[in-house]
Amino acid sequence: MKQFLSAADVEQAEVLLNLAREIKTDPRARRWIGRGKTLGLIFMNPSLRTRMSTQLAARNLGMEVIVLNVNEDGWKLEFEDGAVMNAGAAEHVREAAAVMGAYCDIIGLRAFAGLKDRSQDYAEQMLNAFRQYCGRPLISLESAVRHPLQSLADMLTIAEHAAVARPKVVMTWAPHPRALPQAVPNSFAEWARLFKHDLVITHPKGFELAPEFTEGARIEHNQDVALEGADFVYVKNWSSWSDYGAVGGGLDSWQVTADKLRNSNKAKVMHCLPVRRNVVIGDDVLDGPQSIVIEQAGNRVFAAQAVLQSILGEGR
Amino acid sequence: MKQFLSAADVEQAEVLLNLAREIKTDPRARRWIGRGKTLGLIFMNPSLRTRMSTQLAARNLGMEVIVLNVNEDGWKLEFEDGAVMNAGAAEHVREAAAVMGAYCDIIGLRAFAGLKDRSQDYAEQMLNAFRQYCGRPLISLESAVRHPLQSLADMLTIAEHAAVARPKVVMTWAPHPRALPQAVPNSFAEWARLFKHDLVITHPKGFELAPEFTEGARIEHNQDVALEGADFVYVKNWSSWSDYGAVGGGLDSWQVTADKLRNSNKAKVMHCLPVRRNVVIGDDVLDGPQSIVIEQAGNRVFAAQAVLQSILGEGR
Amino acid sequence: MKQFLSAADVEQAEVLLNLAREIKTDPRARRWIGRGKTLGLIFMNPSLRTRMSTQLAARNLGMEVIVLNVNEDGWKLEFEDGAVMNAGAAEHVREAAAVMGAYCDIIGLRAFAGLKDRSQDYAEQMLNAFRQYCGRPLISLESAVRHPLQSLADMLTIAEHAAVARPKVVMTWAPHPRALPQAVPNSFAEWARLFKHDLVITHPKGFELAPEFTEGARIEHNQDVALEGADFVYVKNWSSWSDYGAVGGGLDSWQVTADKLRNSNKAKVMHCLPVRRNVVIGDDVLDGPQSIVIEQAGNRVFAAQAVLQSILGEGR
Numbered sequence: 001m002k003q004f005l006s007a008a009d010v011e012q013a014e015v016l017l018n019l020a021r022e023i024k025t026d027p028r029a030r031r032w033i034g035r036g037k038t039l040g041l042i043f044m045n046p047s048l049r050t051r052m053s054t055q056l057a058a059r060n061l062g063m064e065v066i067v068l069n070v071n072e073d074g075w076k077l078e079f080e081d082g083a084v085m086n087a088g089a090a091e092h093v094r095e096a097a098a099v100m101g102a103y104c105d106i107i108g109l110r111a112f113a114g115l116k117d118r119s120q121d122y123a124e125q126m127l128n129a130f131r132q133y134c135g136r137p138l139i140s141l142e143s144a145v146r147h148p149l150q151s152l153a154d155m156l157t158i159a160e161h162a163a164v165a166r167p168k169v170v171m172t173w174a175p176h177p178r179a180l181p182q183a184v185p186n187s188f189a190e191w192a193r194l195f196k197h198d199l200v201i202t203h204p205k206g207f208e209l210a211p212e213f214t215e216g217a218r219i220e221h222n223q224d225v226a227l228e229g230a231d232f233v234y235v236k237n238w239s240s241w242s243d244y245g246a247v248g249g250g251l252d253s254w255q256v257t258a259d260k261l262r263n264s265n266k267a268k269v270m271h272c273l274p275v276r277r278n279v280v281i282g283d284d285v286l287d288g289p290q291s292i293v294i295e296q297a298g299n300r301v302f303a304a305q306a307v308l309q310s311i312l313g314e315g316r
Numbered sequence: 317m318k319q320f321l322s323a324a325d326v327e328q329a330e331v332l333l334n335l336a337r338e339i340k341t342d343p344r345a346r347r348w349i350g351r352g353k354t355l356g357l358i359f360m361n362p363s364l365r366t367r368m369s370t371q372l373a374a375r376n377l378g379m380e381v382i383v384l385n386v387n388e389d390g391w392k393l394e395f396e397d398g399a400v401m402n403a404g405a406a407e408h409v410r411e412a413a414a415v416m417g418a419y420c421d422i423i424g425l426r427a428f429a430g431l432k433d434r435s436q437d438y439a440e441q442m443l444n445a446f447r448q449y450c451g452r453p454l455i456s457l458e459s460a461v462r463h464p465l466q467s468l469a470d471m472l473t474i475a476e477h478a479a480v481a482r483p484k485v486v487m488t489w490a491p492h493p494r495a496l497p498q499a500v501p502n503s504f505a506e507w508a509r510l511f512k513h514d515l516v517i518t519h520p521k522g523f524e525l526a527p528e529f530t531e532g533a534r535i536e537h538n539q540d541v542a543l544e545g546a547d548f549v550y551v552k553n554w555s556s557w558s559d560y561g562a563v564g565g566g567l568d569s570w571q572v573t574a575d576k577l578r579n580s581n582k583a584k585v586m587h588c589l590p591v592r593r594n595v596v597i598g599d600d601v602l603d604g605p606q607s608i609v610i611e612q613a614g615n616r617v618f619a620a621q622a623v624l625q626s627i628l629g630e631g632r
Numbered sequence: 633m634k635q636f637l638s639a640a641d642v643e644q645a646e647v648l649l650n651l652a653r654e655i656k657t658d659p660r661a662r663r664w665i666g667r668g669k670t671l672g673l674i675f676m677n678p679s680l681r682t683r684m685s686t687q688l689a690a691r692n693l694g695m696e697v698i699v700l701n702v703n704e705d706g707w708k709l710e711f712e713d714g715a716v717m718n719a720g721a722a723e724h725v726r727e728a729a730a731v732m733g734a735y736c737d738i739i740g741l742r743a744f745a746g747l748k749d750r751s752q753d754y755a756e757q758m759l760n761a762f763r764q765y766c767g768r769p770l771i772s773l774e775s776a777v778r779h780p781l782q783s784l785a786d787m788l789t790i791a792e793h794a795a796v797a798r799p800k801v802v803m804t805w806a807p808h809p810r811a812l813p814q815a816v817p818n819s820f821a822e823w824a825r826l827f828k829h830d831l832v833i834t835h836p837k838g839f840e841l842a843p844e845f846t847e848g849a850r851i852e853h854n855q856d857v858a859l860e861g862a863d864f865v866y867v868k869n870w871s872s873w874s875d876y877g878a879v880g881g882g883l884d885s886w887q888v889t890a891d892k893l894r895n896s897n898k899a900k901v902m903h904c905l906p907v908r909r910n911v912v913i914g915d916d917v918l919d920g921p922q923s924i925v926i927e928q929a930g931n932r933v934f935a936a937q938a939v940l941q942s943i944l945g946e947g948r
Contacts (some may be wrong), residue, residue: 027351036660038688046390048412052382052419056354059380064691066684074679075906084910086809089715091906094918096680099905102930103684177402273415274391274407278400286410293411298418344668345829364707364728368698368735372670375696493718589731590707594716602726609727614734 004139005127006146007190008302011147013155017195020299026058033314034063036264041067041141044126045112049079049148049273050141054108054232057308059300066104078123093126097133099294106311107134109156111182113144121145121181122210137234137311147183151191151274152303157296158197158232161268166198167231168265169175172223173203174180174254174280176237179247185238186213202226203238204251210241223254235271235281257282261290305310317626320455322445322462329471333511335559336472336561336615336622343376343621345373350379356420357457359362360442366457366465369523369616370424373598373624376617382420382587400450408467409442413449415526422453422627429460429497434487437461438526453627463499466588467507468619474548477584482514486583488539489519489572492553492598495563500588501554502529518542519554520567526557539570546580550589551597563576573598577606584608633942636771637759638778639735639822642748645647645787648828652788652931652938659692659937660852665946666695671771672736676758677744681905682773682781685932689940692933697784698736711757725758729765738769738943745776745813747877753777753813754842769943779815781821789928790829790864793900798830799863800897803854805835806886806912808869811879815868816904825849834858836883837868843872855886862896866901867913887913893922900924 003009010016023029039058043051051067052282058065077096078089085092100107111126121144131138140148158167169192171185184199190213192199199217201209208219220226227233235256240246255278261267269291275281285291319325326332339345355374359367367383374381386393393412394405401408416423416611427442437460447454456464474483485508501517506529508515515533517525525536536542543549551572556562571594579585585607591597601607635641642648642743655661666821671690675683683699692695702709709728710899730738733738743758754777772780790799801824803817809810816831822845833841840851852858859865867888872878887910893899901923907913917923 031352036663038691040684046391048384048407049415052356052384052416055382056380056419057479059354064688066687068680068684074680082910082915086911090908091680093908094909095905095907095929098926099681099929100684103688103933158714254762275411276401276406277394277408277410279402283398287843288539294414294418297411297415301419347668362707364700364723365731366733368672368819369702371698372696379636397675461912589727591727592717593710593724594714595718599714610730610734613727613731617735 001307003131003137004148004307005131005143006148007194010183010194013194016152016157016310017155017159018305019309020152020302021159023305024302027301028272030309030314031060031062033309033312034058034061037105037312038064038066038103039106039108039308040100041065042070042100043068043110044070045110047110047141049123049297050110054141054304056301057305058316060305061312062306063308068221079129093129094133097130098135100244103136103152104136106139106308108139108141110141114184115179115181115239118244121176139307142183144181145183146187146190148187149300149307150184151187151301152307153296154188154234154270154298155191155195156299156303157270157292161292162231164231166196168200168229169197169232169234170200170202170230171234171236172226173207174237174256174258176247176276176280179239179245182209182238183239185209185236189213189217190235200226204248204254206248207238208242209239224258227260228263230267233261233264233267233269235269237280255279255282256285258284258288261285262306265299266290270296273297317623319447319453320464320623320627321447321459322464323510326510329510332468332626333471334621335466336618337475337624338536339621340618343617346625346630347376347378349625349628350374352383353628354380354419355422355424355624356416357381357424358386358416359384359426361426363426363457365613365616367425370457370620372617373621375586377624379458379624380568382612390621395445396537409445410449414451417452418449420452422455423450423623424455424457426457429499431495431497431555434560439517441524448531454530455527455623458499460497461499462503462506464503465616465623466500467503467621468472468623469612470504470550470586471511471616472505472615472619473608477608478547480547482512484516484545485513485548486516486518486542486546487550487552488542488572489523490551490553490572491567492596493591495555495561496553498525498554498557498600501525502551502552505533507530516542520564520570522564523556524558539576543576544579549577549580549583549585551585553596571595571598572601574600576606577601586612589613633939635763635769636778636780636939636943637775637890638762639826645826648784648938648942649787649791651941652784652934655937657936659933662941662946663692664686665693665941666690666693667946669737669944670698670735671738671740671940672732673697673740674702674732675700675742676702677742679742679773681929681932682742686773686936687938688933692937693940693944695940704765711761725761726765726908729762730767731768733768735772736768738771738940740767740771742773743775745815747811747813750876771939774815776813777815778819778822780819780900781932781935781939782816783819784938785928785931786820786866786902787823787827787901788931788935789924793924794863796863798828800832800861801829801864802832802858802862802868803866803868804858804888805839805846805847806867806869806888807883808879808908808912811871812869814841814870817841819866820866829848832858835878836886838871838875838880839870840874855892859892860895862899865893865896865899865901867901868923869912882921887911887914887919890916890920893917898922902928905929
């Protein structure tokens with residue numbers, strides 16, 4: 001694997017998934033293959049699960065890890081070509097990425113959507129600039145548009161719990177007080193297609209995702225209808241893509257509670273976390289037997305490790 | 317040892333202390349016993365000595381360490397059961413702790429007192445929530461009410477310097493411009509009782525500690541009388557427990573200077589650091605031969621390591 | 633080597649440089665010599681390259697690394713002897729440095745100039761206080777007045793690219809919107825003298841460096857004249873030393889562009905980074921074949937490692 005920015009970078013999806021499953025049985029079985037190599041993790045935005053799970057994955061392979069919290073270090077980057085840098089930014093991404101590449105063997109980058117300018121966000125300016133200038137394999141730790149490490153962990157979690165070859169997977173929008181990016185749902189839809197799941201997406205009108213991501217999925221605006229017979233319910237809020245960044249009001253009824261799941265196939269409930277209890281998902285679901293959110297978070301380690309092993313050339 | 321939140325978690329006090337002494341003679345003698353295990357350190361509040369000494373202790377045992385600075389990551393936690401999380405907090409401690417437990421084998425948590433609501437502080441809400449939900453052995457890195465890693469280091473320091481079996485240990489209040497928690501003095505009193513020291517506590521009226529901690533100690537409001545014949549003088553400021561969080565004025569004379577120690581038994585002077593010079597303790601003491609504060613800080617490593625070894629099952 | 637604060641700490645300059653070159657051929661060849669030792673890195677100011685390269689260097693030698701970001705931890709230090717510490721500072725450098733020394737085998741410190749009080753900056757108060765009280769070999773990670781790890785990397789870079797025994801090295805001032813310290817140019821001049829380069833320094837009038845640093849170098853106020861026949865052009869902004877901390881206006885013509893280099897000896901262009909494009913150096917230079925700034929940044933690892941190896945006693 002040369003980079004890990006989207007599902008398109010995966011050569012053989014089942015092979016990658018099986019690698020993650022194999023790693024989970026003995027995470028430190030190949031703890032020497034990254035020795036002498038360094039993973040640089042650059043966070044333009046906060047991170048808990050991604051930070052911890054990726055560090056653990058790298059250490060399980062014997063890699064060194066260096067973490068850089070960009071905003072905390074007051075290190076502002078310029079992304080425009082030809083800019084006359086006499087204002088806030090002290091460094092251009094051309095040098096920043098190249099220097100990171102000089103120090104590290106693999107680079108991970110987290111760079112969220114700004115949610116103000118859709119074409120700018122969807123152009124993945126930061127991710128592409130780092131990819132272009134770092135000279136090393138780049139791993140997305142969540143970009144403006146995608147969160148592939150999350151999606152691979154999601155696919156692993158589904159594979160572990162699926163009772164049928166092609167489970168019905170329902171991704172449902174849920175309420176949230178703040179504007180959140182579309183990266184997780186975009187990516188989940190992309191990966192569900194890659195793994196040929198029977199994907200239904202349900203959301204209030206006005207919360208359509210970009211068509212390139214939902215191609216092949218069924219869209220159902222009635223949440224109750226969508227959830228009927230679901231094997232997995234993937235709950236997530238996202239802000240509007242059409243009215244870019246807008247948050248809906250009066251949509252509290254979209255919260256996923258135990259009652260909502262009554263006609264599902266005893267659906268397993270997933271969420272990428274953090275989750276706002278009793279806003280996005282009810283306590284009755286999160287504290288009950290159908291929730292697999294903690295296991296799903298735990299799987300982040302094995303997803304990240306499968307990607308690192310594949311990039312190190314020991315994954316296939 | 318199953319957890320390390322207070323003196324009550326210690327099964328055999330002398331065995332633990334002897335383990336710390338043994339570790340100090342060769343800190344890396346058992347550098348393999350933590351291999352493949354991860355210690356997660358969560359700091360809700362700043363830390364210098366605890367952060368460094370606990371990391372060093374874990375590395376001396378071969379453990380991986382992941383540090384999470386909660387406030388820097390802008391990660392606000394909800395602690396109330398049943399909360400409708402539509403305000404500031406993005407994650408409930410139930411998920412946060414469980415995810416940490418999914419990633420780490422042992423968890424350390426620092427969570428200071430707020431010093432506004434005594435019953436809330438003394439209920440140890442954060443510590444108890446993490447203990448309940450993380451599913452792993454939990455170590456207090458200083459909670460609202462106790463600082464047991466400090467106290468174990470203090471006991472080690474006293475044991476190394478004591479000329480008699482039951483030294484006279486005087487814990488004296490000292491002035492400070494800001495409101496400080498009672499965690500260190502509470503814990504010191506608790507551990508001095510565990511180790512059967514002859515403990516005298518001296519403080520201005522109004523600065524009584526909670527009775528559950530001072531039980532068995534003598535209270536003496538005249539500092540000069542208290543210090544007579546002391547083998548060890550443990551200096552510390554704390555804010556009022558009865559008038560919760562209050563700071564006294566006009567108490568500068570409580571500063572511990574060389575003159576104050578003239579009738580002590582050439583007392584060794586201790587402080588958990590950081591210490592405000594010439595407010596809490598005078599330069600003449602800190603720069604003189606009676607101060608053992610640096611050695612005391614150094615002992616934090618061996619205390620933390622004894623606790624980690626005990627939890628890893630290699631301590632007894 | 634007992635410490636690394638300036639060129640004066642180097643016993644044999646060529647031996648140190650050759651060690652760095654040797655390390656570059658196989659950075660992990662002696663990956664055991666730091667095992668069981670800890671390097672403590674204290675940052676009073678932000679750092680990207682120094683932080684990463686020094687960590688990598690230490691890990692290449694098997695050392696543990698503990699990083700402390702002082703300002704983020706809200707940890708203010710007192711430096712005055714005899715201070716009554718009843719204001720902002722919670723800890724005196726005497727204890728802070730001694731405790732760091734109790735935990736670490738080697739200490740690195742970054743402490744920038746304040747650029748307000750020249751005599752205070754040039755007295756190197758923080759660096760000297762840590763040196764005095766930490767009780768361990770101290771490495772400057774850039775102090776108020778010098779940046780010797782940068783300079784050693786610079787000398788390595790020049791040695792790798794020099795076609796003649798004594799290249800013409802021109803250090804030129806360049807514009808910058810903010811007031812920057814003189815540490816990098818001071819140090820570069822000091823090291824160029826140590827390595828007997830033919831050093832020319834060019835800057836607008838009013839930007840003279842302190843005479844103790846420029847002794848032995850030629851000063852030329854006409855940038856074009858200075859750059860004639862240059863083998864290396866070291867570009868750097870600095871604020872005024874005589875009118876301490878002042879930034880010049882109307883000096884945009886000092887920017888180093890491809891046109892400026894036309895009469896040089898196909899000079900290699902260096903900068904310590906971060907660099908403001910099209911203010912300090914033009915895109916046409918940074919994106920062209922004469923720029924060696926990324927390689928120069930990469931050499932920071934080998935410079936730091938040569939210093940660490942020398943201090944560990946395995947460098948000579």
